[in-house]
Amino acid sequence: MVTDTAGKQLNIMTEYLFRKLSGMITVTDVMTSAFTIVCTDKVKFAKGDYIVRPGDKFKAVYLIVDGWATRSKLTSNGARQIINFAIPGDILCFNAALFETAEVFVQAHTVIDAFAIPIRPFSDLLNKQPQLAVALAWTAAQEEGVVSERLLSLGRRSARQRAAHLLCEVHRRLQVVDLVRAEAQFQLPLTQEDLADSLGISMIHTNRVLRELVRGGLIAMERNSMKLLDLKRLREISEFSDDYLHFPAGS
Amino acid sequence: MVTDTAGKQLNIMTEYLFRKLSGMITVTDVMTSAFTIVCTDKVKFAKGDYIVRPGDKFKAVYLIVDGWATRSKLTSNGARQIINFAIPGDILCFNAALFETAEVFVQAHTVIDAFAIPIRPFSDLLNKQPQLAVALAWTAAQEEGVVSERLLSLGRRSARQRAAHLLCEVHRRLQVVDLVRAEAQFQLPLTQEDLADSLGISMIHTNRVLRELVRGGLIAMERNSMKLLDLKRLREISEFSDDYLHFPAGS
């Protein structure tokens, strides 16, 4: 393992990803270093930057080190639907290796630190490290599971349930990459409009639903920060089970 | 290419899949025959059979030769959300190679003819035929695109738009595997309840919306059969663009 300062830094950078993967596969040093080698191009996106837009040609795959990203679509009248959120440890534009052009907006939701891995080196990596390829395909499949579960929410759950469900999901995913503090408190860099666009309801109704959850003592909101006061009940009302995330039992 | 009767049959069986893939990659004889070799176990499912259920261990991957399947989820009060439909040429349980257990219901929606490919041979095939692996990963990624687009529908489109959009999508997908007849007419083995569970609206409202489309001269419905009388307007009102399906221009 690389031990000099730069190397150590890189290791920390990819740590979130491998923390997630470690539940799924045996992460070997060979694997981490093979991955680390392609992580040379550290990039920064400003809040709001488009990483790709529909129709754009993919140029690279990204590993988020810090910050949040969204994948979203728009209707012609400007309404936005957020498909999912990407958090540290998540990979963006994984299907750049498969499709020429993007079909969704991928956007930096906060300031983002990431590694940009050009498509060619990325493909080569997958070919040379089949184990790693499987692990990364796993993360892509997990992403589809998240989208499917959201589809169930939008199709068959009430606004209140959707909100509670999303909060439980975000909490669980942040937990795995160790971004939840004591008392189920975590940074949530989303405005109520962002939440609305993810939940498929209006911003105003989102506000009412959240207010109600606060009044009921289920959550506590602060500036960019969320605390789930009654995780058990939140999971009950939203029927949240983390099965669809396929995290290993102990994480 | 195999030319005896049995061989020809197999070739026809996998034809839908390769017809779809041919737009994406150059389909070689080596590829088709490698695939054909694992397609020995022809299976039949009765209408309504569960192919896998949430929590079940995956046993195989399936290539649909004839019939429709659904992937769906349930809420605890029994409401169903159909995630997507699988048609001839589609692969079921592709992520059996990645996950141990299923998280959704995969169900035969009609009588289904399929090839069951046990996971091990399937994984071996992917390893030996990287080209084919990419092509099949492409179909999986396409599937996620379909789910994402449906999420946009459920989140930000009216019931009328959702219905029109789904019809346009099904039409387009069936077209690629040559299952659309003249005048945009095709077999649609879905009850209005099935449509409702896909569109995320009630069955009764689905009926009203469809009736209205019929009255407006946009569609014509018969027993298990659908005709899109005014495809252009259907696409307009639902803002349908087939970009997200990533089909090649000419197909």
Next chain:
DNA sequence: CGGAAGTTTGACTCTCATCAAAGTAAGTGG
């Protein structure tokens, strides 16, 4: 301090859900 961004509340409206029930077509067994 002033403006911008985001949150909150109230009033009103509308789409869609629910309940109830009749109508229609398909399938089965006598």
Next chain:
DNA sequence: CCACTTACTTTGATGAGAGTCAAACTTCCG
């Protein structure tokens, strides 16, 4: 081939959840 069951479709009436419009309020930030 008819009676009967079952599955599916259609219509009406009513109500609830969520959307929209308008406006005040709060917080942040240069």
